[in-house]
Amino acid sequence: MDASYKPEHIEQNAREYWEKERVFEVDENPDKDKFYCLTMFPYPSGQLHMGHVRVLTISDVIARYQRMQGKHVLQPMGWDAFGMPAENAAIERGVPPAKWTYKNIDYMRGQLKRLGYGYDWTRELTTCRPEYYRWEQWLFTKMFEKGLVYRKNSVVNWDPVDQTVLANEQVIDGRGWRSNALVERREIPQWFMRITAYADELLDELDHLDGWPESVKTMQRNWIGRSEGIELAFDVKGEDVPLTVFTTRPDTLLGVTYMAVAAEHPLAQKTAADKPDIAAFIEECKRTQAAEAMLETMEKKGMPLGIFAIHPISGEEIPLWVANFVLMSYGTGAVMAVPGHDARDWEFADKHGLPITQVITPADGSSIDITKGPYVDYGIVVNSGELDGLDYDQALDAIAKRFENEGRGRRTVNYRLRDWGVSRQRYWGAPIPIIYCDDCDAVPVPEDQLPVVLPEDVEFTGVGSPLKQMPEFYEADCPKCGKAARRETDTFDTFVESSWYFSRYACPDSNDAMLDERERYWMPVDQYTGGIEHAILHLLYARFFQKVMRDFGLSAADEPFTNLLTQGMVLKDGAKMSKAKGNTVDPQELIEKYGADTVRLFMMSTAPPEMSLEWSDDGVQGAFRFLKRLWKSVYEHVSAGDAVAVEPKSLDDKQRALRRKTHQTIQKVSDDIGRRYKFNTAVAAAMELLNAIKRFDDSSGAGRSVVQEALDAIVLVLSPVIPHVCHELWHALGHESAAVNEGWPVLDESALAQDAVEIIVQVNGKLRSRILVAADADSDSISAQALADENVKRFVGDKTVRKTIVVPGRLVNVVV
């Protein structure tokens, strides 16, 4: 054994062993207990960043730990290879997106190998390959047949100068990032997947996802936003078609003092034809971004249309406004406003001098002043004629019955969740397999003509998609009638690829089907790990796809991910590390300087996985120092010769104390890694044990035996975190086997036993003393011993002891 720690050499040895022995390549063995451990696959942006290293290390620690528990572990890796950065690189550097992407993948694959992750590389996936995306094109055509996809108009950010659709990210302060032109909202036809058909199941199944964090489930529940209410029609004076609105608060119906419609609403459009000021306002409404956060925070503006609706109960005339905060794509494009009991309506009414009336009063009888602000809680109906005195449920019931009888409305369930728009007007994505025929309309590409291959050798200018300039791509025959037709040039949202890749890892080479019987062995994923930023969109789309695949008979699983761990972001200067912000730290430098184990150890010991991790260059040194100390301790131990096996009965007090520490450490690390996923405290516990070994000065045979046991334990419990050095140290400690194939160390309960324990004594809740009591002492003797303590006596003085609270093994609290 070398006297000093030389990571480069050690790490190469370990990697070569794992590769040569193919230890991470797994098949479908029905006799073994499978464990599918997965991280959200990376986008090949160029080089790994710290966020990747963090999530990949977390997952690798879990995978290696489960392996040591005897599980048959699958940990695959692949590339989420379509996306905007490849197009941006193409614009900036003139490199075709495909070439850029493949180059990045090659480089990043090397980095992953260098970090020692235990992947089954035979299953590597790359989503920009036709053999991958052909199956999502296939699924899309099946969904088309089932009516799960459809085409409708929806809003995009339009850059009028670059003549391009912009992502929300590419709009900065309402202007195009490259052209600096004011961005407009524009409606174009796009393809949608009917995720709302699964809204109830997606919502209800959350209750059974016990392995998911509550915060993520809550976010998804709120996102789906199921609400029960009433859809009702208001007649409009001088119009044949009534105005339909949805409300969750029919109890406030008599408080409606105005209504508002979207700029794109037919009533607004019609009015604009005669009134130039309305037309100008509608134009102004278009000059905003499509993002919801923008709509919610911008100044609420509106204009009266001069049209009136008739209140269905009071018969009063209600003014109709056009407003910038009402969206045509949301519900019916019209809302009823109850300024007395809704915050946004109140603000708008207050600004425009619209009447505010109170129709709800608090149930507890307290009084409120509606002129000072809205009262939004449930209460008792007032000022509403025959509805007065009813509570929310009674009012809903009464109004629903009345309108259902009149044929004017109905009870209905509304969702905040909208159908998933999958069309992107971009080049670097999977082509949407549709052919447009003048006679047959939109026709899905037949199975035998799939995949629709994206041409990779293109010139990319950034103005529109190159596919639109390529007749060899878009010219096609109609699959139905054979007439000359035109291929769809839009591509899929990249969330489509990431919505099913987890299943494809089970059978990456399947040429005959999207998924085969191997999917049944590996799915669902037992442990899924990824960034909290994916809590809603990616995870909801993946759950949706899983249910679609199940309903098509491709899978038996209802849910794709049994356990979910959402890791916090790696921040720098208080913000998410991202290329866009230019605040990334390159892990490569650190790996080259200190080795992979140091980087892995640093990431795992610095913060618990869920918490965001503020990057700092300090601390990597500390991890490296620990590895050097560990190396040195093993070296010094083995240099003194062989150690005999521990004989627990013949140990003295100090030897027994070190052995207790060893087994306490095994217990703590098992719990921290296996149950709590708190790798930072697991590492801290192992460090404490090493510190105890260093303080332990005993070269007797029995002394060396407990040191050997302690070092064996440290090496095994840390081997998931720092696998390379542990591979080497395990051999150095005299073991023939490879650490990667070892079982997890076994806890000896008897080693934990203690004769006496220290407990604290409080007087009135304040710490006053510590006493040593027998481990099996009863409450009475503990409180007697506590009251006899000098400092306790000082604080009790001549006051009467009112009671003493004894928490066995922890504390005594004397109350005076």
Next chain:
RNA sequence: GCCCGGGUGGCGGAAUUGGUAGACGCUACGGACUUAAAAUCCGUUUUGCGAAAGCAAGUGCGAGUUCGAGUCUCGCCCCGGGCACCA
């Protein structure tokens, strides 16, 4: 604006079920070794008072529940994530 997190020493964090606040690590400072530096080792490191024993204060702010609150409840402030075309 709405939804979800977070806020504890100089710093990252620990405190698992309401029971010793600050484990472990970093930084800084002092010391040993060295011609010197690096590396390594030893010590100190929440603040205030004190020679020490010890005492007082202290977990973003303000209230509350409790024998006891970093942990639970209510009201605020600040920071981060998401908001449907970044991935």
